[in-house]
Amino acid sequence: MLTSYRLEAPTLHFGDDGVPRSATFDDVYFDKEAGLAETRYVFLEHNRLTERFGSLLNRNFTIAETGFGTGLNFLCALECFLQHAPDTSWLHFVSVEKYPLSKASLTQSLAMWPSLQPLADELIAHYPQQCHGLHRVELPQLRTTLTLWFGEASEGFTALDAQVDAWFLDGFAPSKNPDMWSDQLFQQINRLSHSDTTFATFTAAGIVRRGLQSHGFQVQKVKGFGHKREMMIGQFLEDEQTTRYSSTQPAWFASRPLRPMGKVIVIGSGLAGATTAHALAQKNIAVEVWEQADHIAAGASGNEQGMLYPKLGASDTPVNRLYLSSYLYAHNFYQQYADKSIWQHCGLTQLPKDDAEQLKFEKITRAELYPDAILKAVDGKLILPLSGWVRPKALCETLLSHANITVHLNRPLEQIKTTTEGFELLSNQHTYHCNQVILCTANQQDALAPWTLLPTKPIRGQVSQLPISTLDIPSQVKAREFKQVICADGYVSPALDDQLNFGATYDLKNEDLTVTGTSHSENISKLADLLPIDVNESHSSLCQGRASLRCTVSDYTPIVGPVSATASLINALGPLRTNAKWQTNEEVEKIEGLYVNLGHGSRGLVSTPLCANYLASLMLGEPLPIETAVTDALHPNRFTIRKLKRGEV
Structure with a gap:
């Protein structure tokens, strides 16, 4: 299990020529004069992508890469796909990166390639948070899906379920980054490949050649790009003499x-x-x-207003990874609906509902599991900056x-x-x-x-809606002032159409969908604990609401x-x-x-x-x-x- 989802920031600097250089590996991310030409020669030409894209018809094509870096290889492959693939096909690009660049560094790096700028802008706009794990980026307008693993390369490919058509074996040179080229990595390259899978790599290093050959690939040396004497290309040989590695999944x-x-x-x-x-x-x-x-x-799902509230835990488990990945994906997913008044990115403040939860908050804080951009503690509260509210219906x-x-x-x-x-x-x-x-x-x-x-088990929940105009004047001002979702035992979202939406009850062994005053009273009590406004039992008669059944699992x-x-x-x-x-x-x-x-x-x-x-x-x-x-x-x-x-x- 991981001790933290935080990632080590890449130690890089930009030279006078604007080229990013890794201080960790003492190497440049690309050549300023020939970066585009090198990518097209090494990875596109030697994986025969123009030809293969052109014959796709109604098919997906999957490229996997070691070392996402600035995303230059991805953008070049995407450009080639859009130029040569039929409109009915779809590109999947999978890449791993142990030291993902910040969005600012990515933007500065890709500014060097004006011809790719429209595609680079799409990548930058959808670039994931710097957080350990698998990130999915959908670009339907480009018929493309980008899947990024932030973390160790072998770990990422071990976690991946895919069939790869072409490998871009990139990253910093094996002499500078030998740890990446492990036997475990080559095992996963073997597992994810099939009889038509090709590879290309800029290097001719023996550690890479031997790793590929011993894991089922036919390897050939060809002329390298520019001043480089040699590089390697090849194809997976799926025959009776090839050892196939299987997933660890039961x-x-x-x-x-x-x-x-x-x-x-x-x-x-x-x-x-x-x-x-x-x-x-x-x-x-x-x-x-x-x-x-x-x-x-x-x-x-028919409620007027709901919240993006993942309830992240204090330790790394598969279920916690599910909700962390889902939370990051959902944030980006809802961003496309911001201009339709369906989503508002406003953040969320979680207050402890009791002493036990306060201890849980302290445990999460001590664990330092999450990047601050995802979750941070402030004065005994948890702040989730990526959260907000959604109109589910x-x-x-x-x-x-x-x-x-x-x-x-x-x-x-x-x-x-x-x-x-x-x-x-x-x-x-x-x-x-x-x-x-x-x-x-x-x-x-x-x-x-x-x-x-x-x-599964149905559990009744009733939400309530209160017009702000029914409050006294000071409370009206406060009710309209707060801008973040607030959660504790209940929740309340920022005002929508000058009404507060809040709740919700959690009614065991009750499947009656009749809206009741008793449930409104319970929600009013929760609201009073969340906001510094004057509400009491009498306000329950002024509420509207709806009751529905959540589907819960054991x-x-x-x-x-x-x-x-x-x-x-x-x-x-x-x-x-x-x-x-x-x-x-x-x-x-x-x-x-x-x-x-x-x-x-x-x-x-x-x-x-x-x-x-x-x-x-x-x-x-x-x-x-x-x-x-x-x-x-x-x-x-x-x-x-x-x-x-x-x-x-």
Whole structure:
């Protein structure tokens, strides 16, 4: 486990010529006179990218790189892709970087290449926070996805689930950075490659040549760029004599689909359904969305205003990594809706609700786990600068307005049956057929009964809305003055349409959706603890609100991925009952084409955008945006595996 998500800043300086130089490795990031030409010669020409891009048709192409640096190689590959690839294709670029540049240094470095400036501006605008882990950047207008790992190269590729078509083996020279060129790195290059995978590298160093040859690559020396005498190129040899390295992920969590994409139906139009449908639609997949109510986001996602609140922990766990990655992705995802009054980036202040939480805050502070740009402690409070508020219902409506999405209201899912080619769905005495089904309805899993029962539980929550004009004058001033979301036992967001939106109750064993004065009173009490305004019991009668059911999970983690039949899992994985460390290379049987994305509880605004991107990437065979340890924590099979290991089934 990591002790910190903070990253060591690169020690670099810019010379009189404007070229960035690493003090750590005593080397330049690129040659001022020939940087573009060298990248095009070494990596583009010797991976035959112009030719390969031109023949893509309806295909993805994945490039992986060691050493993102200034992003120059990425921009050159992107430029080539846009010039030569068909409009129906998509570029995936994966790179690792132990010492990521700041946005300011990136901007200064890329200013040297005016011909790339429009593409550089897109990269700079979407460049991730300097935080350890996997970062996903979607550039749909450029038909491109950038996946960055900030941390050790071998660690990043070990965490990656992808199939790489071409390798850019870059970074500082092996003589200056020998630690990167480890056997573990070459093992992961082997694992992520296939029979058509090529590589190119500027170096001809023996440590690189021997590493590639011993891990399945045919290696050839060719003329280097400019004054460099030699460089290396080659291709992966996938034959019976090649040792193949496999993922450390258990086979029962392997998730790659077998069925090609066809007609997709998403069940549910709340945050999970809307983000999932939109993620697929962005990749030019036609999606139908079924909503059982007569309007979009009729459940918990229908609130007028919600907060981006990740509840980050004090230690590094797969679930904490999930929420950290989701939080960073969600911040960037919502930024595109700032001008639509759907999102406001205003920050969040978290106050301790009791002494126990105060101790937790102190533990987080002592751990120094997070960069200050993500979380910092001030006077006993936690400040989350990237947070803000979202209008969930308006967001769902906007996402579902995509041209590739068709929404059907008043269409409940009553039954799913498998067919030889996909599924038969029953609704309102009508039968519909599709190839893929994604269940995103929070608390309606009856359709999964033939195969599995997932441990979710509905918990009622009521939010309240109070017109600021009902307060006394001093309180009105204070209510309009505060600019950040404030959380403790409850939450309140900055005023929207001169009203305060706040809450929420957490009502166990109560599924009544009637809005009650009792719940308004409870929320008023929470509001009084959050803001220095004069509110009391009498204000509860002036509130409006809505009640809905959160979908919570027994281990407080969403359930996202392919569905398997519980009986088949138990039958195939029986040895786990007596040996929890037992392993198998055989993937378990899935209900091919059936997926779930649910159980986001009260943190759906944080987790649904990235989980939707993960599910779409999984279904389309793209590099996944979440590291494997985290996808295991999301997988629907996890509950049966735990029961088997405990001997409960």
